[in-house]
Amino acid sequence: MNSAAGKDTMHLDAPRTTRTTPAPRTVTVAYAGGDERRGPLTMGQANMIRCILRDDPEHINNHDVWAIPPGAGPDDVVDALRALALRHEGLRTTFPHAPGSAPVEQVVAAEGTFTVTVLDHTEFPEEPARYAESVARAARAGRFALDREFPLRICLLSLRGVPVHAALASSHAVTDGSALAVLREEFLALLAGEELPAPASFAPLDLAAEEASPTGKRKSEASLRYWERIIRTEPQEMFAEPRAAGADGRARQLTLRSGRGARALA
Template sequence: MTATLVEFSGSRGGICGLSWGQVAIWRAIQRMVPDDAVLNMSWVTDLEGEGISVGTPLSRITGTVRTVMERHESLRTRVRAGDDGTPVQDLAAAGTIEVHVVDATADTAPAAAKALQERLTAPAYDYPHEWPLRAGAVRVGDVVTHAVFGICHLVTDRGGLTALVRDVVLCLRGEPLADADDRQPYDQALHQQSAAGRRQSQKALRYWSRHLESVPLQRFPAERERPADEPPFWAATLSSPAGDLAVPLLAGRHQVSTSAVILAAAAVQLARQTGAREAVLQVIVSNRFRPGLADAVGPASQDGLCVIDVGDDDLAPVIGRAMQASLQAYLHAQYDPAALDDLLATVGAARGGEVDLSVSFNDRRFDAQTPVAAGGAVTAEAIEALRPATTLKWERVEHYGARYFLHVNAVPGTLDLTLFADTTVLPAAAVEAHLRGIEELLLRSV
């Protein structure tokens, strides 16, 4: 493997505090250390196989890297400790980045691209010193067959990655990019430090305060001693083709998003297993609906507080409540994380305990917030026939940043749910009961 140096020059540099979205991801990274490399993201583009370009020279790859480095300040931003020890973003006006080049044959190129992807993804980032973008290419003779990219989660999130990949693909095709007018992370941080930003944060935290002063402090009845043969965390993934048919049918019936349907089922099952009458979860909010953030590559996601009244109800009446609660969470998910820390400390002191916010829900699908029409061609019999196709897979996990974290994965043709669970509050039997209970609620409601 060789390395080609690419010089880039942006319009400005500077140092300022982190934006709220950067702080949120920085804290997630710190909770995962020393396993923070699992948060790294990467992708491979098969240039000819995906119809991007044919006979692509290496200069097209290096030009693409130069363009996105200059266009997106997030990719020129490194995070280091400031003079007072708090993290700051250090935006470079110019620099040099390596593009790693692997030579292969036509037969070995796909495997070489996969190996290069693993090499660019596996190491944790050196946050103060390393550029957050890693780039590579697989070359057969004089033609590049695959472009490979790795990126640090600290400088983007799911919505930002979509915008970045779009620009990369356009550059690889040799097409021009539209003018970029979305807010850069540096500008976002300065806005959030302004009087207008503080007012926005205060409004969001008033919403948090109203809920935190009334909901139970703890999410789980009691911890148990972990048996010696159990890992600290289980990661269990339930894949349900039947659920994939049931969810949009229920979403159409109730005229809500498919995400709200899954959230409601998780809330009902969580409340039943913990003996609560309401589910208190943090939902990951992209904030991309806000002005200037739709196509911004910098991180904008933050946790939103979602409180869903479950009571003794079955799933159907909870679906609408879940939609309403999640909308309120979305609207109040831009705030100063340090101010939230102060609020949690104040509420905890007043109520004589620590506020538990260790239950989270994250819908990783890109189209999950769009209401869908009822699936008229789908029948209950067709759904029931797919029940036997459900699978459950397990993974032992040594370290994770939450006691309960349910991810909805983007897997075509199946409702794919991964639950990370602290085994001191949810042993394996409870994890399985939770995931299968969500599926059962959905299928029975159909």
């Protein structure tokens, strides 16, 4: 782990109870040992990247706060983050493209670096969790550089050298809220010394290959036919669920039965 003084590139919208904002320190974390790969985007990636290039980054980016369990030191946190980068190809993925154009491929790095901004406090605000949330939200500002930036902006909030929270923002090209929840669970498991099983889900490049296969194309065509029929003939209702009530007191409901879907959700 190499440590170097860094510039404050993050605006902290902290509660007024904060006495002073500590000077940030940038830790550069190197990882190596993954597989280098290159290939087309998945349909989901292509759709989300269109939104990323168009929408306000504070709206489209994600954020989360991970509470650091007692007993974990800064090196433990860095080691867990490095392990996540090696475990998940998405965290090692960039999307090269010329200025003014949208990416059409993704590149997975075998090795590289990412940074962690450390804010070491002598005193926390009265509401540390709310403060950590504000730091994570502030990190959402600014577009991710899809062609070169690590998809997590990580800020480690510590109290007199002891890590307390990891506040982070993420690129929606790589993670959504569910993916961040999975990363949080795995991060905590690694800090607890657990050995993680191999990821059960497809890596993005593997999913892209499945989508381009004859079976994948048949599924896509069938899905398009189905949704075209629904959109042309059915009432337009989203997120129909039992607690919702329509104007006539009745609510349309949707039941989805899919073994593969259930396994993916799990």
